[in-house]
Amino acid sequence: MDAHNLPNDPNDSPRDTPSLNLPSGLGLDSRRLAQFIEARDGLSKPWLLVLLRLTMLQERKDSLSPEAYLRELSELHQEMMGLGEWWVGIEDEVFNP
Numbered sequence: 001m002d003a004h005n006l007p008n009d010p011n012d013s014p015r016d017t018p019s020l021n022l023p024s025g026l027g028l029d030s031r032r033l034a035q036f037i038e039a040r041d042g043l044s045k046p047w048l049l050v051l052l053r054l055t056m057l058q059e060r061k062d063s064l065s066p067e068a069y070l071r072e073l074s075e076l077h078q079e080m081m082g083l084g085e086w087w088v089g090i091e092d093e094v095f096n097p
Contacts, residue, residue, distance in 0.1 A: 030056045047087075047094075050080045 033055050042048040057072050064072070087094045 028055060030059055046083055047080070050076060050083070 030052060033052050037043065037045075037048045037052060040048075054073075054076050057069070057076065061069055
């Protein structure tokens, strides 16, 4: 996910929210996302933890300098890219939970 796909409002959902099977209108704040991840036994799924950290960063965006925000966003992007094609072999689990 790049910066253009980030919601401007913490209650807006990024484009890939339907793949998480979150109820529409739920919003994607970090507390609810954390509950969802925990309920789905997602603590062992690094891509969900990166999504949680990205959501938490978005919630703090207004309190960060633009430089600090971009630095943290870049770090999260690098971490996500480091996961590689993590979905290969578990497509059904990831995209149709």
